Amino acid sequence: MVRLLREKGITDERVLSAMERVPRHLFIDDAFENLAYEDNAIPIGAGQTISQPSTVAYQSQLLDVSHSMKVLEIGTGSGYQTAVLCEMKAQVFTIERQKVLFDRTRHMLTQMHYHPRCFLGNGYQGLTEANFGLFDRVLITCGAPCIPNDLLKQMKIGGIMVIPVGESKKQTMLRITKTREGGYETERFGDFKFVPMLQDINFHS
Numbered sequence: 661m662v663r664l665l666r667e668k669g670i671t672d673e674r675v676l677s678a679m680e681r682v683p684r685h686l687f688i689d690d691a692f693e694n695l696a697y698e699d700n701a702i703p704i705g706a707g708q709t710i711s712q713p714s715t716v717a718y719q720s721q722l723l724d725v726s727h728s729m730k731v732l733e734i735g736t737g738s739g740y741q742t743a744v745l746c747e748m749k750a751q752v753f754t755i756e757r758q759k760v761l762f763d764r765t766r767h768m769l770t771q772m773h774y775h776p777r778c779f780l781g782n783g784y785q786g787l788t789e790a791n792f793g794l795f796d797r798v799l800i801t802c803g804a805p806c807i808p809n810d811l812l813k814q815m816k817i818g819g820i821m822v823i824p825v826g827e828s829k830k831q832t833m834l835r836i837t838k839t840r841e842g843g844y845e846t847e848r849f850g851d852f853k854f855v856p857m858l859q860d861i862n863f864h865s
């Protein structure tokens with residue numbers, strides 16, 4: 661898989677070696693196990709998908725994560741991207757709105773000896789500064805109709821957000837750097853297709 665990622669233009673060795681260490685087949689249902697190391701998005705239940713490896717690698721590379729950085733991920737899903745960030749030695753905070761996925765993934769990550777802080781909540785609101793401080797990096801792994809203002813506020817100066825923004829059919833990958841309080845620089849990186857970022861928490865399905 662790592663060879664495939666190199667062919668697709670991923671050059672960040674921190675990302676490649678993290679992805680080499682995370683066993684992707686453990687994050688998907690047995691029925692799809694033979695597809696685990698191919699470049700596919702795969703259903704993970706509750707109508708959601710694990711992002712395809714090249715997308716995980718691409719977002720992780722844009723995020724430019726170094727050791728000990730505080731990273732906020734929106735959309736825990738299967739936990740695969742979370743595990744990649746943990747392997748990159750980030751301090752990971754991750755939010756999921758679907759209770760079934762939140763419960764299952766938190767349990768599994770712990771069993772695999774990954775220790776992110778997992779939250780059941782609405783990613784649009786992020787985590788309050790009073791309780792969690794500001795973040796170096798914010799990664800959104802679902803398609804956002806707009807850039808959530810609360811998440812911009814929860815970034816440090818010099819912080820980076822990677823977010824796919826657009827209507828449901830396709831989104832443009834944006835990298836937003838916070839240059840000063842209220843000041844942002846935005847770069848665009850092509851079109852992607854993510855499951856939608858939804859507004860409220862789902863405690864049931």
Ligand code: SAH
Binds near residue numbers: 708755859
């Ligand atoms: N990072 C995940 C991607 C899963 S798909 C992985 O590697 O598997 C995106 C996830 O975002 C889904 O699990 C979906 O339930 C979740 N999601 C959608 N809207 C959300 C919101 N507002 N807050 C938190 N999570 C959300």
